[in-house]
Amino acid sequence: MNKKQKKMLYRILITAAMVLVLNLIPIEGVLQLTLYLAAYLVIGYDILRKAGKGILNRRMFDENFLMAVATVGAFALAIYSGSGDYNEAIAVMLFYQIGELFQSYAVGKSRKNISALMDIRPDYANVERDGKLEQADPDEVEIGSIIVVQPGEKVPLDGIVTEGTASLNTSALTGESLPRDVKPGDEIISGCINMTGVLKVRTTKAFGESTVSKILELVENSSSRKSKSENFISKFAKVYTPAVCYGALALAILPPLVQMLFLGQTAQWSVWIYRALTFLVISCPCALVISIPLSFFAGIGGAGKAGILIKGSNYMETLSQAKYVVFDKTGTLTQGVFEVSAVHHNKMDEKKLLEYAALAECASSHPISKSIRKAYGKEIDRNRVTKIQEISGHGILAKVDGQEVAAGNSKLMERLHVKYRDCHKVGTIIHMAVDGEYAGHIVISDLVKPHAKEAVAELKKAGVKKTVMLTGDAGRVAEQVAETLGIDEVYSELLPADKVEKVEELLAKKSEKEKLAFVGDGINDAPVLTRADIGIAMGAMGSDAAIEAADVVLMDDDPQKIAKAIGISRKCLRIVYQNIVFALVVKFACLGLGALGIANMWAAIFADVGVMILAILNAIRALRVQNL
Amino acid sequence: MKKTYKIEVDCANCANLMEEATKKTAGVADATVNFMTQKMIVEFEDGQDAKAVMKDVLKACKKVEPDCEIEL
Numbered sequence: 001m002n003k004k005q006k007k008m009l010y011r012i013l014i015t016a017a018m019v020l021v022l023n024l025i026p027i028e029g030v031l032q033l034t035l036y037l038a039a040y041l042v043i044g045y046d047i048l049r050k051a052g053k054g055i056l057n058r059r060m061f062d063e064n065f066l067m068a069v070a071t072v073g074a075f076a077l078a079i080y081s082g083s084g085d086y087n088e089a090i091a092v093m094l095f096y097q098i099g100e101l102f103q104s105y106a107v108g109k110s111r112k113n114i115s116a117l118m119d120i121r122p123d124y125a126n127v128e129r130d131g132k133l134e135q136a137d138p139d140e141v142e143i144g145s146i147i148v149v150q151p152g153e154k155v156p157l158d159g160i161v162t163e164g165t166a167s168l169n170t171s172a173l174t175g176e177s178l179p180r181d182v183k184p185g186d187e188i189i190s191g192c193i194n195m196t197g198v199l200k201v202r203t204t205k206a207f208g209e210s211t212v213s214k215i216l217e218l219v220e221n222s223s224s225r226k227s228k229s230e231n232f233i234s235k236f237a238k239v240y241t242p243a244v245c246y247g248a249l250a251l252a253i254l255p256p257l258v259q260m261l262f263l264g265q266t267a268q269w270s271v272w273i274y275r276a277l278t279f280l281v282i283s284c285p286c287a288l289v290i291s292i293p294l295s296f297f298a299g300i301g302g303a304g305k306a307g308i309l310i311k312g313s314n315y316m317e318t319l320s321q322a323k324y325v326v327f328d329k330t331g332t333l334t335q336g337v338f339e340v341s342a343v344h345h346n347k348m349d350e351k352k353l354l355e356y357a358a359l360a361e362c363a364s365s366h367p368i369s370k371s372i373r374k375a376y377g378k379e380i381d382r383n384r385v386t387k388i389q390e391i392s393g394h395g396i397l398a399k400v401d402g403q404e405v406a407a408g409n410s411k412l413m414e415r416l417h418v419k420y421r422d423c424h425k426v427g428t429i430i431h432m433a434v435d436g437e438y439a440g441h442i443v444i445s446d447l448v449k450p451h452a453k454e455a456v457a458e459l460k461k462a463g464v465k466k467t468v469m470l471t472g473d474a475g476r477v478a479e480q481v482a483e484t485l486g487i488d489e490v491y492s493e494l495l496p497a498d499k500v501e502k503v504e505e506l507l508a509k510k511s512e513k514e515k516l517a518f519v520g521d522g523i524n525d526a527p528v529l530t531r532a533d534i535g536i537a538m539g540a541m542g543s544d545a546a547i548e549a550a551d552v553v554l555m556d557d558d559p560q561k562i563a564k565a566i567g568i569s570r571k572c573l574r575i576v577y578q579n580i581v582f583a584l585v586v587k588f589a590c591l592g593l594g595a596l597g598i599a600n601m602w603a604a605i606f607a608d609v610g611v612m613i614l615a616i617l618n619a620i621r622a623l624r625v626q627n628l
Numbered sequence: 629m630k631k632t633y634k635i636e637v638d639c640a641n642c643a644n645l646m647e648e649a650t651k652k653t654a655g656v657a658d659a660t661v662n663f664m665t666q667k668m669i670v671e672f673e674d675g676q677d678a679k680a681v682m683k684d685v686l687k688a689c690k691k692v693e694p695d696c697e698i699e700l
């Protein structure tokens with residue numbers, strides 16, 4: 001508890017004791033009034049002050065105003081009727097303050113808990129200076145410094161291991177409990193915990209650019225993007241409080257007037273004013289206003305623990321409505337690790353063909369180019385290659401040893417008017433042409449990810465209507481992959497721009513309420529990620545582009561996390577709706593009962609505080625995501 | 629220009645009110661108050677002195693929620 005909360009606790013205890021004593025000792029008249037008033041002021045002075053300030057600043061209708069009017073009114077009624085029962089006014093104020101205290105405590109506590117979940121911020125970095133280890137602020141470590149990470153410590157900065165081997169616990173980043181082994185030459189990402197050996201790491205990024213900072217920034221800004229339900233609640237509260245105040249005013253004035261003027265009965269002013277005051281007590285919108293952002297925050301926190309970063313509550317909301325999931329194939333459903341599996345129809349030596357292919361593709365970072373270079377296996381002499389020209393979605397043209405080499409798909413061959421021979425094998429086919437003559441083709445195949453099939457099945461179970469796969473690959477490869485995985489629709493041989501077009505087509509076909517999610521590995525999907533209703537990037541550890549472009553970031557590349565992310569968002573939204581409905585139903589029921597005179601002020605304050613406590617407890621449930 | 633400030637505010641509704649008040653302050657292009665992380669992100673209009681604007685922001689916020697704090 002902080003200082004403010006402690007002070008409030010003392011005030012509550014003092015007031016409770018005072019009321020108890022005052023009820024036991026027999027006093028009457030002015031003395032009684034003064035003492036009760038003192039107790040009232042102890043518990044309520046700040047509310048009265050705030051209400052007064054609110055009136056001065058022309059912000060009448062907030063909860064302080066409601067409470068002040070209700071309790072002062074109750075006091076006045078007790079004096080007017082001469083009953084000497086001042087307990088009610090004090091009790092209302094007392095319970096209101098207890099409720100506020102609980103709220104502030106519970107929210108503060110859960111805020112801390114959730115933040116602690118995502119506490120991956122390293123406190124220091126061990127820098128070697130003159131042979132001695134010194135602890136430095138990670139912010140001050142320059143790029144290229146050698147840092148030492150000891151067992152049990154967090155890796156403070158991104159870098160490359162230069163010495164030592166160790167097992168890393170990446171669960172804070174990925175939610176994956178399996179440790180990851182690193183050896184010299186491996187990349188290492190900040191935020192992991194070193195579990196076993198001592199590592200020396202050469203840093204490759206400054207702290208501000210390191211993975212851990214990016215993630216922290218993302219998490220901290222996440223609840224700034226407000227969802228529709230949150231905006232609804234703020235708007236609702238703005239209309240609701242004044243409405244209730246006028247309602248209360250009408251309740252205090254109209255029925256007595258009607259009774260007096262038209263029905264010829266006595267006005268019963270005090271009865272109706274009392275009911276109006278009860279009305280005011282019930283009306284506080286706190287339970288709603290507090291529990292909705294708390295639910296979203298807890299949901300985002302829980303997802304973060306599972307290695308799923310959701311960039312804002314608005315995305316949480318959209319994700320929960322995802323009915324169409326569109327996948328990119330390579331790197332998302334397949335491993336994106338390609339291997340040359342065969343060379344066919346070659347007129348020149350197989351090795352020679354691979355050599356030409358590797359040389360032509362030497363400047364490309366595409367996974368297919370990498371696999372060809374890997375199959376070639378020798379150092380590439382770039383001086384032999386000139387005039388490299390990459391034709392997006394087709395392939396590469398280059399001059400190798402003075403000969404025109406073309407390496408690419410069938411479209412490239414057609415473009416060059418080279419007669420090619422199709423392949424009976426399933427895989428990505430790289431046709432080769434040397435000096436305008438067909439020289440054979442290289443077959444490259446990709447492996448489907450281990451959990452991809454289960455992932456698609458789980459999505460279906462989670463209520464996703466249709467799964468679609470988009471790929472730049474040849475139709476046959478795409479269809480075979482889609483069939484093994486159980487994907488509904490496939491669009492193949494797409495250029496990056498075609499993917500955006502296809503997604504737009506799909507967006508136009510579906511109804512407004514059903515959302516479309518696009519899942520990609522973030523390398524060349526940025527335009528599609530932004531175009532879809534919600535973009536999900538996978539395997540984002542270390543890839544800044546993906547983290548920027550996507551709305552939801554999966555830290556590792558397990559496709560099963562997609563279904564889990566949808567599950568988490570559904571649970572979170574369910575809780576949000578439960579809280580909205582629950583709070584509103586109880587409020588309106590109590591308002592009705594209060595207007596009829598069935599619920600008194602005691603019931604009113606219990607309804608208010610009780611609903612709030614239950615809503616907060618319900619909100620915290622969103623944090624539990626293990627079994628989704 | 630965007631800046632982030634640490635704030636102290638007890639209730640979510642008050643945080644919403646602070647956001648409204650900040651948005652209306654002269655020199656502020658946009659503002660978001662994050663109750664959960666107790667942070668306020670203020671985007672200033674071009675050529676505005678952040679410090680001077682924040683003084684007005686604090687004043688405006690104190691008006692809607694006397695108990696709030698902004699660490700400048």
